[in-house]
Amino acid sequence: MFNRSLLALSLGLFFSSSLSAHAQDGFWSGDWYLKVGATGFIGPKYDGASARLFQAAPLISFGRAGSAVRFSSRNDNPAFAFVDQGAFRAGVVGKLIFQRDEDTSKDLKGLDPVRFGGELGGFAEVYPTDWLRIRAELRQGIRSHNGLVADVAADGFVDVSDNVRLSAGPRLSAATSDYFDAYYGVSGSESAKSGYSQYKPSGGLGSLGAGAAITWKATEKLETSAFAEYKRLMGPAADSSIVREGGSRNQFLVGLSATYRFDFTLD
Incomplete structure (x- = not known):
């Protein structure tokens, strides 16, 4: 509880001070962009599943036009x-989490659902060279779970040409016990209903992988991508x-x- 309170207080102080400073120096005025799009993929029905399913998800990003965003990933x-x-960027980050229950897969029958909610926290990314980006996110669960989640990529x-880019690299994910309990824990009553053995997880490393x-870049504003990712669950x-x-x-x-960029100006 202390660690979560300290994180929330630190993030609150950082964002409030940043907003105050930026409001005073006219940070919000100027040219901005909004990228919206969607991704469709064939992957596990849920984290840890063996069966696969076609799924879709929205993609959204927002920033100042002309800012030095050298690289972005669908995992962001x-x-x-x-x-x-x-060469360094930091700020606030969020993630939307959709409900996971027996409607997601019959393999989850008898387990408590993961409720619709989200995660909110901070991110930082650095470019050690012109061709390498390292990004970390730390997010606190809201409603769906009560854990802290850390992703590093x-x-x-x-x-390879003016409009084609190749990218690849490793991924790592870790979390506290509250997160793993929501997604991977099996209580006594859940065990009796689902048939899975009872399991109470701790916190730690959740997965290692690569993408x-x-x-x-089809046009100045339209960008498409094909991707493949693998991760092995750990701990x-x-x-x-x-x-x-x-x-x-x-x-x-x-x-x-695919994403499309909208440009606009704030006074």
Whole structure:
């Protein structure tokens, strides 16, 4: 509880001070962009599942026109940078979480649902070189779970032509026990109803993996991408009876995405 309160207080102080400072120096006036789009992919029905399903999700990003965003990934959750110094960016990030229950898969019958909600926190990214980005997100669950989730990714990227880019790199995810309990825990009553062995997870490393993408800038504002990702569940996630008895540690997905950029000006 102390760690979560400290995180919430730190984020609150950072964002409020940033908003106050930016309001005074006219930060909000000027040219901005909004990217909206969608991604469709074939992947596990839920984290830890062995069966696959076609799924779709929205893509949203917002920022100042002309800011030095050298690279972006479909794994980046919607974010806004209060600090943007070219080689370093930091700000607020959020993630929408959809309900997960037995309607998602019959394999989840008898387990408590993960409720519709989200995660809110901060992000930071750095470019050690012109072709490498390292990004980290730390998010607190809201309604869906009460845990802290940390995602770290490193992506190397190269432009093979004026409108085609290749990128690839490793991914890592970790979380506290409250997160793993919501997604991978099995209480006594859930065990009796679902048939899975009882399991109480701790916190720790959740997965290790890698991703790759080919991005094509079709027009100045329209961008499309084809991607493939693999992750192997680790620690508290891999040890869950939901994964061991009815799922798989190996999670693979492949898909396509497209975004369109809208430009506008704030006075």
